[in-house]
Amino acid sequence: xxxxxxxxxxxxxxxxxxxxxxxxxxxxxxxxxxxxxxxxxxxxxxxxxxxxxxxxxxxxxxxxxxxxxxxxxxxxxxxxxxxxxxxxxxxxxxxxxxxxxxxxxxxxxxxxxxxxxxxxxxxxxxxxxxxxxxxxxxxxxxxxxxxxxxxxxxxxxxxxxxxxxxxxxxxxxxxxxxxxxxxxxxxxxxxxxxxxxxxxxxxxxxxxxxxxxxxxxxxxxxxxxxxxxxxxxxxxxxxxxxxxxxxxxxxxxxxxxxxxxxxxxxxxxxxxxxxxxxxxxxxxxxxxxxxxxxxxxxxxxxxxxxxxxxxxxxxxxxxxxxxxxxxxxxxxxxxxxxxxxxxxxxxxxxxxxxxxxxxxxxxxxxxxxxxxxxxxxxxxxxxxxxxxxxxxxxxxxxxxxxxxxxxxxxxxxxxxxxxxxxxxxxxxxxxxxxxxxxxxxxxxxxxxxxxxxxxxxxxxxxxxxxxxxxxxxxxxxxxxxxxxxxxxxxxxxxxxxxxxxxxxxxxxxxxxxxxxxxxxxxxxxxxxxxxxxxxxxxxxxxxxxxxxxxxxxxxxxxxx
Numbered sequence: 001x002x003x004x005x006x007x008x009x010x011x012x013x014x015x016x017x018x019x020x021x022x023x024x025x026x027x028x029x030x031x032x033x034x035x036x037x038x039x040x041x042x043x044x045x046x047x048x049x050x051x052x053x054x055x056x057x058x059x060x061x062x063x064x065x066x067x068x069x070x071x072x073x074x075x076x077x078x079x080x081x082x083x084x085x086x087x088x089x090x091x092x093x094x095x096x097x098x099x100x101x102x103x104x105x106x107x108x109x110x111x112x113x114x115x116x117x118x119x120x121x122x123x124x125x126x127x128x129x130x131x132x133x134x135x136x137x138x139x140x141x142x143x144x145x146x147x148x149x150x151x152x153x154x155x156x157x158x159x160x161x162x163x164x165x166x167x168x169x170x171x172x173x174x175x176x177x178x179x180x181x182x183x184x185x186x187x188x189x190x191x192x193x194x195x196x197x198x199x200x201x202x203x204x205x206x207x208x209x210x211x212x213x214x215x216x217x218x219x220x221x222x223x224x225x226x227x228x229x230x231x232x233x234x235x236x237x238x239x240x241x242x243x244x245x246x247x248x249x250x251x252x253x254x255x256x257x258x259x260x261x262x263x264x265x266x267x268x269x270x271x272x273x274x275x276x277x278x279x280x281x282x283x284x285x286x287x288x289x290x291x292x293x294x295x296x297x298x299x300x301x302x303x304x305x306x307x308x309x310x311x312x313x314x315x316x317x318x319x320x321x322x323x324x325x326x327x328x329x330x331x332x333x334x335x336x337x338x339x340x341x342x343x344x345x346x347x348x349x350x351x352x353x354x355x356x357x358x359x360x361x362x363x364x365x366x367x368x369x370x371x372x373x374x375x376x377x378x379x380x381x382x383x384x385x386x387x388x389x390x391x392x393x394x395x396x397x398x399x400x401x402x403x404x405x406x407x408x409x410x411x412x413x414x415x416x417x418x419x420x421x422x423x424x425x426x427x428x429x430x431x432x433x434x435x436x437x438x439x440x441x442x443x444x445x446x447x448x449x450x451x452x453x454x455x456x457x458x459x460x461x462x463x464x465x466x467x468x469x470x471x472x473x474x475x476x477x478x479x480x481x482x483x484x485x486x487x488x489x490x491x492x493x494x495x496x497x498x499x500x501x502x503x504x505x506x507x508x509x510x511x512x513x514x515x516x517x518x519x520x521x522x523x524x525x526x527x528x529x530x531x532x533x534x535x536x537x538x539x540x541x542x543x544x545x546x547x548x549x550x551x552x553x554x555x556x557x558x559x560x
Contacts, residue, residue: 015036016036016097016501017035018033018098018099018102018489018490018496019031019492020103020491021083021084021102021103021104021201022297023076023103023104023294025052025138026048028076029044029485030043030045030086030485031488032088032093033493035099035509035513037513038514038515040482048075048076049074053069057070057133058072067143068141070135073119073121080280081279084280095281095283098282098283100492100493101282101287102265102292102488102491103201103291104291104293104296104297104484104488105198105224105292106137106293108172108176109134109135109196110195111133111135111200112187112190113191113200113210114210116211117200117212119132131187134197140171142175145174145175146170146175149178149246164334166331166332173194173228173229177250178247185249188249191257192257193215194257194258195220198221198292199218199219202221202291203217203218203219205276205280206219206288207270215260218260219261219269219290220261221263221290221293222262222340223265223293223337223339223347224292226338227293227334227349231262233338234338236254240254264339265289265296265297266290266343267343268289268496269288271287287500288492288495292491294484298321298453298478300487300491301484301514302516303451303478303511303515304323304451305507307325308324309322310449310451312450312454312475313454314453314454315355318433318454319350319351322347322348323346323348324347326445328444331439332398333398333399333439334397335347336348337349350397350440351397352398352429353394353397354395355456358391358425358428359422359426359460362418363422373418374460376418376422379419382469382528382531383427384423384427385416387411388539389408389428390409390539390549391407391428392553393406398436399435400545408553423466427532427535432543433470434471449474450467452475452477452478453477454483455481469528470532472532477516477517477522478514479515486513493509
């Protein structure tokens, strides 16, 4: 559902707006939202000139090793400036009407920099060294380093590991730092600051575009640090003794190369400087919110301020997030972070590694469009006529945390039709979601309500109905089809403070600017629900961590 646009003629001078800067993998979106009701006055997208750098460095054609995924930091600034100026033009609002800026960013996307904010890759001595460039979230070359960190953490009985379900991920912060230390120690030594790209961008806005930045003004996000860098509010980062055990040269990595203060998304990180204001085409002095991971911005952007409501961000993969008043360390749940999503709550992050891309794979494999497969699959009964799928086409994220697992179909015969395979995969992702919900509930974390956002809910009513039937719960849908960018704008509004916005708390601002649709609620069908009660235990039996299916998949992966 598209947001209503505000015409220039209808805007009153007293209206105030917040800007959300949404940094994705290929582009940045700038969105100008009215803080009174969240209506979008203007928005624009600017594609990164260098895109994802995964084959060769852009300036010299140097071939990159496998599994590399880099980006050009200049793209972030250039595209943000283009998108922001265009969004302001389309909104037809004045600079004086902008009261806050929020930033969300892919994570863990990180980089080494100098103390003045200059990315190492922009300095002549390091331009030709791939490890000096920002590593995008999907940079997957730090496999050995991830294994090393997990091994040492388990051997030492590090208690923080329990916050991540017992294992840290390949895409996280410190594996990428350790990878640089292993393969380019001169880059590691030269780096004065290691930081997430979202924090770097906020640093640029609030301290002055490099080389004007000051490390004393660097604000790090509790969201990015908590979910991707093993930080928590009580203990901070892992101890120097742990880092020394991982690698002697990492001993002082936190104290010497990670300056800054930790703040929650929605808190004011600083104000827009003169240099950054000129770059974006805005006025100086606008409050800037602490950064947030892009998917996590979808929680306030979906109109969800309250605890115990799971926000399902559904796309090619799925990220399921929830605020809660209780903290429980849940095996298989990779991230329980105090103030990880919104101030005052414990934020839970879970996910499924393959959702929309799994449906697309089935469609491509059988040679039919997803539109046609949806129509055919809707005519099938629950259980897909006796076919059951395992949805691990890109590994299992929650709760098994195992990227070596793979997908499967069970029950196929010579008479199995393409639509059975397609519906079985839809149902499998629903069973995977139900497994996540049960994992949380069994650990004492209440999950009471559900809101869907992202690209999938609007595209596939069948999928959402299956989710409602399998969960036996009502599912509401976010009103905005740009919930992530809108969430960033909400955080920008919060950063401006009550004196400017009139909102006394987080809930007031979120309720005003973001909502769920009133015209669309998916409710469980009684007959379908009864059938899925019978089928779900079969899925659970097949997807046990040490079951025959999982062990077979691991064995097959070892043959490659």
